[in-house]
Amino acid sequence: MSLTALSISLIFVLIPFILSKTFNLGLEKDTIIAVVRSIIQLFVVGYVLKFVFESESIVYILLMVGVMIAAATQNARKKGAAIKGITWKIAVTLIFIEVLTQAILLGFQITPHTAQYIIPISGMVVGNGMVLAILFLNRFIAETAAHQDQTELILSLGGTPKQAIHRQLIAAIKASMIPTIESQKTIGLVQLPGMMSGQIIAGASPIQAVQFQLLVLFLLLTAAAVTSIMLGFLSYPTLFNKQMQLMRR
Amino acid sequence: MKSAIQFNDVYYRIDNLPILKQITGSFYEGEITTLVGPSGAGKTTLLKLCNRLLSPQSGDIYINGKDIRDWDPIELRRNVGMALQSAPMIDGSVEQNLALPLELQGKHLSEHQAKDLLKDVGLSAELLQRNSKELSGGQRQKVSIARTLVNRPQILLLDEITSSLDQVSQKEIEELIIKINRKFGVTIVWITHNLQQAVDVGTYTWVMMAGEIIEAGKSDLLRSPSNDRVKQFVKGEWG
Numbered sequence: 001m002s003l004t005a006l007s008i009s010l011i012f013v014l015i016p017f018i019l020s021k022t023f024n025l026g027l028e029k030d031t032i033i034a035v036v037r038s039i040i041q042l043f044v045v046g047y048v049l050k051f052v053f054e055s056e057s058i059v060y061i062l063l064m065v066g067v068m069i070a071a072a073t074q075n076a077r078k079k080g081a082a083i084k085g086i087t088w089k090i091a092v093t094l095i096f097i098e099v100l101t102q103a104i105l106l107g108f109q110i111t112p113h114t115a116q117y118i119i120p121i122s123g124m125v126v127g128n129g130m131v132l133a134i135l136f137l138n139r140f141i142a143e144t145a146a147h148q149d150q151t152e153l154i155l156s157l158g159g160t161p162k163q164a165i166h167r168q169l170i171a172a173i174k175a176s177m178i179p180t181i182e183s184q185k186t187i188g189l190v191q192l193p194g195m196m197s198g199q200i201i202a203g204a205s206p207i208q209a210v211q212f213q214l215l216v217l218f219l220l221l222t223a224a225a226v227t228s229i230m231l232g233f234l235s236y237p238t239l240f241n242k243q244m245q246l247m248r249r
Numbered sequence: 250m251k252s253a254i255q256f257n258d259v260y261y262r263i264d265n266l267p268i269l270k271q272i273t274g275s276f277y278e279g280e281i282t283t284l285v286g287p288s289g290a291g292k293t294t295l296l297k298l299c300n301r302l303l304s305p306q307s308g309d310i311y312i313n314g315k316d317i318r319d320w321d322p323i324e325l326r327r328n329v330g331m332a333l334q335s336a337p338m339i340d341g342s343v344e345q346n347l348a349l350p351l352e353l354q355g356k357h358l359s360e361h362q363a364k365d366l367l368k369d370v371g372l373s374a375e376l377l378q379r380n381s382k383e384l385s386g387g388q389r390q391k392v393s394i395a396r397t398l399v400n401r402p403q404i405l406l407l408d409e410i411t412s413s414l415d416q417v418s419q420k421e422i423e424e425l426i427i428k429i430n431r432k433f434g435v436t437i438v439w440i441t442h443n444l445q446q447a448v449d450v451g452t453y454t455w456v457m458m459a460g461e462i463i464e465a466g467k468s469d470l471l472r473s474p475s476n477d478r479v480k481q482f483v484k485g486e487w488g
Binding site for chain 2: 064149150152153154155156157158159160163167244245246248
């Protein structure tokens with residue numbers, strides 16, 4: 001795409017801007033900020049990626065993945081502020097799913113050992129892991145607060161902390177995984193996934209694009225299951241003390 | 250008389266707010282002790298200290314003569330059962346709720362045992378398969394008590410278990426608790442807002458206010474309290 005063509009595409013920014021002004025939606029400033037930020041951020045990322053792809057240095061690849069994990073952790077931790085040590089719990093979980101998925105992909109030579117594959121796939125895995133972590137933490141904190149009496153009931157009957165929180169933990173894990181599973185059920189019918197659409201637009205054969213998209217979907221299923229379960233099992237012990245008491249928050 | 254639960258100078262606070270101040274006294278073995286007092290007096294907190302759902306910042310608690318800190322929390326909680334005010338139920342049938350205490354130990358509750366438990370608390374065996382959400386307030390409390398009895402506790406803590414029940418259900422629960430006390434020799438500590446109930450059911454009564462025991466003794470003390478604050482409280486409750 002030429003820069004002229006890209007400039008003309010700013011019409012798509014003008015339309016919501018004019019609509020906002022006409023109907024007094026008050027979104028003009030936010031629209032401009034969003035557009036300017038996305039132009040700057042994406043171009044910076046584009047040039048950084050170009051540099052990393054050309055250098056083919058493992059250090060830059062690791063650095064890029066590290067930045068992704070750090071940014072995702074920083075974003076997700078706000079939802080779990082009530083859980084002690086949530087930052088490192090999220091970071092460990094995201095590092096684990098990244099290592100696990102890349103080990104399978106590279107170990108079985110499903111994808112080439114190049115930055116061009118490692119970085120975008122890492123972005124999808126870590127990004128999806130971040131969303132899963134946010135969904136899980138939101139639900140888990142709400143479940144533990146809403147069912148505190150059930151937790152105390154099981155403790156009072158001589159249950160362990162794990163038994164006492166089991167139902168809330170399972171509910172939160174399931175709730176966080178449902179969007180990933182449900183969206184995959186209608187994929188291709190309701191919308192074409194972004195990665196697949198991008199590949200097709202860039203000239204790849206639709207079948208090859210589908211193959212890659214399927215790979216990503218399978219990866220994201222693993223990422224979803226591992227993120228929710230791992231974060232759940234890392235988080236619940238911090239709700240209790242050594243005397244098996246539910247800690248006041 | 251032998252103490253089932255003994256408190257020595259027990260102090261409990263949340264942040265800087267004292268909830269219980271220098272509590273000293275005993276709940277006697279095999280007896281029913283009722284706890285009365287206005288909301289916020291620290292009664293529920295005191296019960297939660299007895300099965301270590303909470304721990305005091307200072308002071309000592311002895312359960313059957315053994316320092317509470319020396320008890321394994323799980324073993325302690327099986328010996329010191331607690332029925333909560335809201336009678337929380339897990340999702341599922343009455344049978345699943347009754348089976349919960351054994352399930353937590355990896356054991357199984359037979360249908361026969363479950364029916365016996367329902368009979369013990371005066372409920373029909375037909376309720377066994379009913380969804381716990383469909384129970385009335387009284388039935389729910391009785392199932393909650395039956396569930397607590399599965400562990401065969403030596404001490405039973407009851408937190409305002411009749412506060413939301415009608416008079417008939419209240420009477421039924423009172424009779425049930427007296428029966429459990431007599432049949433199984435269980436020590437009972439019962440928080441109630443109903444002073445008549447405290448006198449009718451209790452052998453001993455503690456009157457608590459603002460985290461302190463204001464008066465303690467035979468339950469008849471509520472009929473002629475010596476302390477002015479207790480007199481005022483009793484007058485307000487009984488009119």
